[in-house]
Amino acid sequence: MTGEATPHAAPVEVAPEDQARAEFYALLGRLWYAAPDQVLLDAIANAPPLTAEGAHGALAEAWRQLQAAAAAADPAAVADEYDAVLVGVGKAEVTPYVSHYLVETGRERVLVALRDEMAELGLGRVGATHEPEDHFAALCEVMRHLVGEGAGDAAMQQQKNFFTRYMNRAYNPLTDQVTASSKTSFYKHVARFTKAFCDVEAASLDML
């Protein structure tokens, strides 16, 4: 608490690197929610490379491999892969619902806490959405939203808190399982890129 009066009416400025983070979250949210169509695969394949300095190449390399995989992927096969591995509440080979990775029992309590937190942020499930809120894609969408709220102290702390509570301990087991599955091919690269990105997020939010 700084105690300084922050005018809330000021326009939200989003720095280029935060804009990039928001877009990465949007992309990850999209890829974890459903298999990509040809348009998205082409867009990934044709996007510019990421440039990294020195020893910090993990994210850029994961991106390069995802691009190569996207260039070679057949959307129908990718959709089959996604359905075979990630679809089905409780019975999917790999569950995309993070509460499974956060607690042994009492998954509902995580959901209730998450639901409350999202309600506080003014977010929630709407209309015909039936997926529980702890779907990894939904968390990516929340992070995208939070990054768009600007980079003030309170906003950054909110990002850090949300990431720490719901994503930080879940992304490694989730992405490791997808990578290890005998049924995944394209999604191994999605998982590796997700892991590399979340590693960066964890490290950068930890600097706050």
Add this chain to the structure above:
Amino acid sequence: MSNSRTRTSRRNFLLAVGAGGAATVAAIGAKTLPQAEDTNVKKAPQGSGYRVSEHIRNYYRTTLV
């Protein structure tokens, strides 16, 4: 506590790892990703057909009293 030095080192870190690659993801985002602020309806994929714009429409419907 967040201060300008923290911000600078965080920014430098993000740029060093490539996560500052705004051009990269912007190239994808503009074309293919649903944006919460953007109600353009994108082509729906087959299957579960997740569309943010549809959600937003549904949401607006719930607010019509």
